[in-house]
Amino acid sequence: MPELSSSLDKRWAMLMFNAGNNDLSNASLKDLRELCRVGVSPHTHAVVEIGMTGEFSGFIRYEITEPDARYDSHDPRRTAYRMVIERIPDAAIKPRANEEKTLTEFLRWSRERYPSVHEILVLWGHGDGQRVTIDLAGRALTMNSIRNALKNSEYTPKRPLTILGFDACLMSNIENAYEFKDFVTLLIGSQALEPIDGWPYDKLLAKLNTNPDPLTVTHSLIADYISSYHERLPFGICLAVVELKKLDHLALLVSDLGTYLQKNVTTLYGDIRKSRIYAQSFLHIGFVDLLDFTRNVANRSGDEHLLKLVKDMAAAHANCIRAEKLGYTVKDASGLSIWFPSFRKQFEKGRDAYTRLAFSAEHSGWLNFLDLYHARSPAE
Secondary structure, three states: OOOOOOOOOEEEEEEEEEOOEOOOHHHHHHHHHHHHHHOOOOOEEEEEEEEEOOOOOEEEEEEEOOOOOOOOOOOOOOOOOEEEEEEEEHHHHHHHOOHHHHHHHHHHHHHHHOOEEEEEEEEEOEEOOOEEEOEOOOOEEEHHHHHHHHHHOOOOOOOOEEEEEEEOOOOOEHHHHHHOOOOEEEEEEOOOOOOOOOOOHHHHHHHHOOOOOHHHHHHHHHHHHHHOOOOOOOOOEEEEEEEHHHOHHHHHHHHHHHHHHHHOHHHHHHHHHHHHHHOOEOOOOOEEEHHHHHHHHHHHHOOHHHHHHHHHHHHHHHHHEEEEEEOHHHOOOOOOEEEOOOOHHHHHHHHHHHHOOHHHHHOOHHHHHHHHHHHHOOOO
């Protein structure tokens, strides 16, 4: 069996925080097998903290090894191994206070043990657009807690995490992207539901083993994810990468959009309401596609200011986002959503958490619009 890697000059480290101690346990084990099908190279690390239920309940930390050198590259026995580094039982998890601390401890441990030039952190589990659920008890990582974990793990604007990936449903929205712009270079996620099989980890690790640049990693992952479902598409899928250092201009335009809609809500209310109904949306959680909604309201109203604003937004969007999609149900998805609940009760329920996001605090125009719009909208 291969020895544990001890090199300190790796090009890439793949860190997966895998919330498998729920109804996704089987899928999480499948993804581990995909990683072992490829194994790491002398240039890469791959480490997984995976939540488990069953004979052992808690988290297990694995290192993925290099492929077994006793067999040549065409031999099916040439696989890698997942080597248990540490077991953390539930009884040890509960005193660790909260989900933010759990992620922080994993990141600190990973960075100390597996140093590298670039890191990709994958948060794997159920997503609802605002949280990633990590166990059957409903514990979840909010965007605030993930941001704090990154900060507490010594990621900074000068030394950011290279890639943050959400292998979870519904997580690609402007609010989430903005939350990490000071600590992450590239964010990758889906606006829509994801199939239970998630990302093709064998292809992702194989790409990392070739020493690619960060954008190449994300673009290849998007293409491989979409192509892997061509023959077995369960529903419409999409995946996008956001270059976070280029996001500020788009965020400012979105705030300007909110401010303009707020000032003209009386005359534009009907067009806004219809645009919210007919714009590309995702499940029932209150998110709509940012560009599709803006185009809808601009075209319906014929408002010259909105028509110009949507052109500016489209240009800013294209400058920082690359996305691919497959399937009719996501035909108008552009890569990035925005929170726009359909009904007042839904808005009131989520408003407090929304105010704690950096996007809301630094670009208040959109929230101010939502406040005024929902003061006029039906309760349900």
